[in-house]
Amino acid sequence: xxRRRGELPLDxxxxxxxxxxxxxxxxxxxxxxSTGAAREVLGRVDERWAIAGGRTxxxxxxxxxxxxxxxFNALVGEDVSAISPRRPTTxxxxxxxxxDEDAGELLDWLGIxxxxxxxxxxxxxxxxxxxxxxxxxxxSRELRHRVEADRILERADxxxxxxxxQKYADARLHDDYLRPLRHHDAVMLVVLNQVDRIREEGGVExxxxxxxxxxxxxxxxxxxxxxxxxxxxxxxxELAARIGAVVGARNAAEARxxxxxxxxxxxxxxxxxxxxxxxxxxxxxxxxxxALTVAAGVPVVLDAVHHDYRRRAHARTGWPFTRWLAGxxxxxxxxxxxxxxxxxxxxxxxSDVRSVLGRSSLPGPTPAARATVQxxxxxxxxxxxxxxxxxxxxxxxxxxxxxxxxLSDALDQAVVGVxxxxxxxxxxxxxxxxxxVLAATAVAGALWLATxxxxxxxxxPVEAPSWGPVPIPLALLVGGAGAGLLLALVGRGAARVxxxxxxxxxxxxxxxxxxxVSFRHVRKPVMTVLDRHxxxxxxxxxxxx
Numbered sequence: 001x002x003r004r005r006g007e008l009p010l011d012x013x014x015x016x017x018x019x020x021x022x023x024x025x026x027x028x029x030x031x032x033x034s035t036g037a038a039r040e041v042l043g044r045v046d047e048r049w050a051i052a053g054g055r056t057x058x059x060x061x062x063x064x065x066x067x068x069x070x071x072f073n074a075l076v077g078e079d080v081s082a083i084s085p086r087r088p089t090t091x092x093x094x095x096x097x098x099x100d101e102d103a104g105e106l107l108d109w110l111g112i113x114x115x116x117x118x119x120x121x122x123x124x125x126x127x128x129x130x131x132x133x134x135x136x137x138x139x140s141r142e143l144r145h146r147v148e149a150d151r152i153l154e155r156a157d158x159x160x161x162x163x164x165x166q167k168y169a170d171a172r173l174h175d176d177y178l179r180p181l182r183h184h185d186a187v188m189l190v191v192l193n194q195v196d197r198i199r200e201e202g203g204v205e206x207x208x209x210x211x212x213x214x215x216x217x218x219x220x221x222x223x224x225x226x227x228x229x230x231x232x233x234x235x236x237x238e239l240a241a242r243i244g245a246v247v248g249a250r251n252a253a254e255a256r257x258x259x260x261x262x263x264x265x266x267x268x269x270x271x272x273x274x275x276x277x278x279x280x281x282x283x284x285x286x287x288x289x290x291a292l293t294v295a296a297g298v299p300v301v302l303d304a305v306h307h308d309y310r311r312r313a314h315a316r317t318g319w320p321f322t323r324w325l326a327g328x329x330x331x332x333x334x335x336x337x338x339x340x341x342x343x344x345x346x347x348x349x350x351s352d353v354r355s356v357l358g359r360s361s362l363p364g365p366t367p368a369a370r371a372t373v374q375x376x377x378x379x380x381x382x383x384x385x386x387x388x389x390x391x392x393x394x395x396x397x398x399x400x401x402x403x404x405x406x407l408s409d410a411l412d413q414a415v416v417g418v419x420x421x422x423x424x425x426x427x428x429x430x431x432x433x434x435x436x437v438l439a440a441t442a443v444a445g446a447l448w449l450a451t452x453x454x455x456x457x458x459x460x461p462v463e464a465p466s467w468g469p470v471p472i473p474l475a476l477l478v479g480g481a482g483a484g485l486l487l488a489l490v491g492r493g494a495a496r497v498x499x500x501x502x503x504x505x506x507x508x509x510x511x512x513x514x515x516x517v518s519f520r521h522v523r524k525p526v527m528t529v530l531d532r533h534x535x536x537x538x539x540x541x542x543x544x545x
Contacts, residue, residue: 012254015261015543016045022268022539025532029391030272038264044155045257047109055106056247057131059152061177062162063170064137067193070230071162072096072134075240080116080134093135093152099128106131110155126244139172153177157252160189160243161215165198168211178218184259185221187252189242196229265543274388277534280523284380288522291376292514296411298507305420305506309499310492316424317431317491319484320439377401377522384526392533399525407521414513420506425498431491438484445476 010018020042023035062068073079076096094114097103107115112133135152136145153159159181163173181188192211195204208225216222226242228235246252293299315323381400385393448464452473455462464471 010542010545012045012049012257012261015258015265016042016049018539019261019265019268019543022265022536022543025539026268026272026536027532029389029395029529029533030268030536031389031391034264034267034271038268041260041264045261048155048253048257051106051109053101053103053106054129054250055101055103055131056129056158056250056252057106057110057133057156058158058160058243058246058252059133059135059156060160060162061135061138061149061153062193063139063164063167063173065167066137066162066164067230068162069134071191071193071228071236071239072132074230074233074236075132075243076116076118093133093148095134096130096132098130098132101129103131110152112152127240127247129250130243130247132243138177139170157256158187158189158243158246159184160191160239162191162193163211164194165192165203165207168192168207169214174214174218178215178220180263181259182219182221182263184256184263185223187246187256187259188220188223189226189239189246190215190223191226191228191235191239193228193230195227195234196232262544265540269537269540269544272389272391273533273537273540274392276387277530277537278384278387279530280526281380281383284376284383285518285523288373288376288380288518289511289515291372292407292411292518293511295370295373295408296415296510296514296517298415298510298514301415301420301510302503302507306499306503308421309502310495313425313428313491313495313498314488316428317435317488317495319488320435322488373407374401380522381526384530388533392529395529396526399529400522402521402525407517410517410521411514414517415510418506418509418513422502427494431487431494434487435484438480438487440480441476442480442484445473445478445480448473449477 019038023030023038023042026035060068060072072094080094080096092114093110093112094116095107095110095112096116096118097107098118103115110131110133118127133152133156135149136142138146138149140146140149161173161178163170167173190211192204192208195207198204198207204227208227212223212225215225226235226239228239230236317323377400378397381397382393384400385396388396449471452462452464464473466472467475
């Protein structure tokens with residue numbers, strides 16, 4: 001990750017904290033192998049950082065017969081490390097210490113018992129603060145020797161890789177040690193020892209160039225190879241000067257720890273996270289919403305709202321002599337324990353029933369609807385998790401698949417919480433009042449006509465007033481009844497329009513309620529996983545920078 005101009009590099013505690021936080025945030029979704037190795041690195045870093053002082057640990061490492069022990073003795077100025085003439089091999093690590101600063105705590109942490117303090121003037125100057133370690137051979141036949149070498153290499157501040165003309169291209173050296181240390185080029189020196197054995201003219205330069213090329217191909221950096229011979233002392237002063245420059249800088253330990261943290265963070269980043277954090281797919285989200293809408297019984301509720309509006313409108317605006325029939329029809333919302341929450345004759349309200357049963361009387365999702373919801377959540381999880389490592393993809397899929405009963409209950413409660421009825425429309429009252437006036441007019445006309453019929457039957461001389469050729473009582477009866485029926489038809493048309501509008505309003509509210517359930521039980525858990533992935537990746541990128 002590129003660093004912004006002017007941004008200071010992280011120090012060891014900051015880098016370590018970011019890596020530790022990334023491991024905690026990523027948790028089980030990170031690859032266990034790289035995570036375990038990273039936690040070991042964090043432990044070593046904390047231990048090394050806690051050891052105060054300006055000591056620099058430089059480890060001489062190499063294969064059997066590379067002459068590193070002889071080179072170690074040449075740098076020290078006396079035979080400290082034992083050399084075997086039959087099969088050159090170092091059994092235990094040995095350390096030589098320059099300077100007066102106490103190195104006991106550091107050597108105890110390194111686990112090195114064989115220690116030699118270099119007296120002033122015994123060897124090349126300029127090495128004050130150096131702890132030089134001669135390691136067992138990295139290719140030793142003895143397993144415990146290789147384990148000891150690897151253990152010290154994990155804790156040393158600087159590596160000096162000692163190769164010889166015969167085995168400088170050994171695959172074990174390059175595959176097992178140099179290639180994995182591509183982040184440690186700043187704390188590494190490469191030495192071609194025993195150059196006195198190369199007799200050909202120009203052979204030393206040719207072998208050194210080839211070794212340099214191989215190390216560069218390993219990704220361990222472009223190093224100028226130091227050529228030495230412990231027997232003739234060729235190049236030993238130059239190597240001592242190189243080591244002295246590293247020790248004098250007093251930053252090798254920090255550079256090694258930073259390299260370890262970068263390497264560990266890079267491995268976790270590569271093995272355990274995707275190249276990017278995916279986003280929700282709109283198509284999968286839309287399919288999920290549609291499936292949840294069907295599973296929540298929204299179509300049933302919308303039909304009930306539509307019929308309820310028309311039934312109530314007819315009961316308020318219909319012809320008074322027939323509107324009582326609307327009261328005989330069942331209340332579609334009350335049957336679902338929705339809508340009006342007033343108590344019935346028993347004194348029990350629908351909400352009381354819901355509190356006991358835990359849900360409304362909406363029909364539960366059919367097997368087909370349940371399968372559709374399951375498929376939609378699975379598709380959302382799979383599409384969202386595309387491009388992520390398997391552990392993260394599985395976590396996304398699990399987050400997108402809540403329990404069937406949990407989701408069903410949440411949908412039911414969401415529907416119950418939506419108000420399905422609003423205040424009575426004003427036009428219901430206006431039309432209802434007109435209907436009453438017209439009904440009263442028709443009744444008055446009917447009673448008037450009935451009175452005239454009775455009086456006529458009694459042969460009493462009574463004449464009905466008229467409007468032109470039409471008697472007023474008849475006009476009142478026919479006009480009131482006809483106008484009432486016509487107004488009822490107008491009310492039915494207006495009720496259909498109002499019911500459609502109310503259906504759309506309720507549908508919008510139910511869509512929002514279902515969307516809230518979708519967010520709370522599916523999308524939010526998935527987003528939590530994705531946010532953890534993004535945060536983990538960001539922290540690892542910072543630790544690896």
